[in-house]
Amino acid sequence: MATVAPARLAEVFVEVADTLVDDFDVIEFLEMITTRTSELVSVPAVGLLLDDGRGRLQFMAASDEETRLLELFQIQHNEGPCLDAFTLGTQVVNADLAHAESRWPTFAPRATASGFRSVHALPLRLRSTVIGALNLFGTDAGSLEPGDVKIVQALADVATIGLLQEKAIRNGEMLTEQLQHALNSRVVIEQAKGALARTHGIGVDAAFELLRTYARNHNRKLVDLARVVVTDPHTLPGLMR
């Protein structure tokens, strides 16, 4: 896989910095990280999981729906590269799915069946604490070059910084507060997707697009808007009937 063009990399980091300036939306931010990671290193599918404080990982963002299902599959079966990166706190780079059945007996065949041939996972870490992992799925066996791995780890680090919005997370309490908030935000989005899907007679993915478009057009944060959709729908006559 091609090493990243410096100009494009600079653009992405400017975009990230722009996002982090304001009171930003955590879900939208994480979705942006997964999408940009996918574009930058030409890996078609990227997902992000977070520690839920209950000894498990939870899905937070993905570049597309298939990745989301693969991430949920790892959580359900408690097995896969993302869990390895999270549990061991180390990078999984260029794992060849064709030769990974002994390592991940249920995950490897499932990912292969989805058309993927290689997988990478990088920990999201705050000093010695691992708070989640970024997962990349490739459709060819081609490997990430060392330069690409550095860039992806940098994006994972940026995701960590964005998640832990407090400028100085000094202790475990603040970490728990921030992570629980981010995790609950994801749940709010799913609830709003359900409500919108039913109201408009559309699928949940189309409902998410509707939510996103409305948020952009009305300059509202995605999570704030989602919360209003499910707690005060009458104030959104254009969106909820």
Place this chain on the structure above:
Amino acid sequence: MAESHQNDHQDNLAAVRALLPRVDPPGDVAADVRTWLGRMCSAAVTALPATGVAVSLMTDTGVLAVAMASDKLTDSLGTLQFTLGEGPCVDAFHEHRPVLVPDLGTVAPTRWPGYTAAALASGVHAVFSFPLQVGAARLGALDVYGSEAGELSAAATGLALAFADVTVEALLDAQGAVSDAANPGGLDGVVDGHYVVYQAQGMTMVDLGVSLVDALARLRAHAYSADRSLLDVARDVVEGRLRLEPDSG
């Protein structure tokens, strides 16, 4: 050989459930809930490094009030928060996240001026407040008090989250008037990370024209009465095979 001490939430949930009675309708559900919450507060005080535990719930009029506390001091400190409109529990509820204060003595005096002074004067030095919520569906908060300053360990935090999760389930089931005896697995939590459950909750809210809390209570009630898992029922809702009716289930 080093053993993994990673927090196992299923074990925590099972341990917490084993400590507690069931809210078992038909019967006086309101009285049952009070009994349940009382037992939960006592169990939590014993299981956690805590000197007091309280549950505050949103009332019908939309304000928070202490529903149960392990002791008189904890009760009055909880009530003080709502009188003053400030404190960790108020913030946890409004900010949708835990507010964990291992040392009230180091809290900026402007944050909760009246509450902090009163708590310290009562000998409370640590407060940990966990929202009782499922996404945007909010029920209240669980407060854990300590007479000495000190952090909650990762294990204690996990256990406190388990107490909060089980409390959310008990409150939902009381609302849906569900008999827990009909719950086959008992592990199909509302907080199991199955996003399809949350999507189904949003759909059911629209189908029934009810609140988000009621929607989840109704889904759980339907799952129990049909002797199915909540996840299976949620999948049917999301995939269009099931739609709860306003007067069913």
